[in-house]
Amino acid sequence: MRAVPHHRLRPLLRPLLRPFLRPFLRVWIACAGLMALAGCVSAPEGVSSVRGFDAARYQGEWRAILRLDHAFERGLTNVTARYAIEGDGVKVVNRGFDRAACRWRSIEGRATFQQSADVASLSVTFFWPLAGGYHVIALDRRAYSWAMVAGPTRDYLWILARKPDLPAAVRDDLVAQARALGFPVEKLERVDHSPPVCAPKT
Numbered sequence: 001m002r003a004v005p006h007h008r009l010r011p012l013l014r015p016l017l018r019p020f021l022r023p024f025l026r027v028w029i030a031c032a033g034l035m036a037l038a039g040c041v042s043a044p045e046g047v048s049s050v051r052g053f054d055a056a057r058y059q060g061e062w063r064a065i066l067r068l069d070h071a072f073e074r075g076l077t078n079v080t081a082r083y084a085i086e087g088d089g090v091k092v093v094n095r096g097f098d099r100a101a102c103r104w105r106s107i108e109g110r111a112t113f114q115q116s117a118d119v120a121s122l123s124v125t126f127f128w129p130l131a132g133g134y135h136v137i138a139l140d141r142r143a144y145s146w147a148m149v150a151g152p153t154r155d156y157l158w159i160l161a162r163k164p165d166l167p168a169a170v171r172d173d174l175v176a177q178a179r180a181l182g183f184p185v186e187k188l189e190r191v192d193h194s195p196p197v198c199a200p201k202t
Contacts (some may be wrong), residue, residue, distance in 0.1 A: 041123040055083075061162070068189070070156060071157070076098060077191065077193070081093070093106060111123065111134060159188075
């Protein structure tokens with residue numbers, strides 16, 4: 001089979017990659033502008049990552065229950081994240097259903113621990129060399145059935161669970177913890193996990 005020249009592939013790949021690259025480029029440019037690239041992966045000031053973390057128990061599929069809005073998941077329902085230990089890192093696959101386009105969207109990346117593997121503070125790369133912080137800041141240590149994850153700033157927050165929903169008491173307690181840490185919890189959005197349905201055509 002004859003190889004396709006790079007210059008002919010670029011126009012085909014550009015529209016596919018643009019929705020994923022744009023938000024990561026915004027974060028990277030913001031950090032570079034501050035001359036503090038490390039700030040793209042560190043936890044927000046005053047926020048601590050879980051210690052005594054067990055990556056083997058954390059791996060598997062998680063569902064996003066609540067999230068702060070951001071470009072790379074906007075408009076998606078049935079959002080999941082799947083983690084699998086690979087060598088000295090973690091394979092990451094994020095997936096969600098785009099109702100407007102009537103299709104599933106997914107992206108694959110790799111996470112590495114910023115400190116020792118028992119501290120839940122990782123750097124996740126979807127497009128090298130751009131990396132973002134992933135910090136588990138609350139966790140069901142008994143059953144690993146729910147977790148709360150922060151990004152590099154207080155603009156990024158997810159409440160995750162193994163099932164499509166959480167008991168109201170657990171959910172409310174996690175929101176209260178996030179509020180106490182200064183996250184804008186009034187902007188949290190509920191993620192729809194009902195059977196995926198395509199948006200009506202106009």
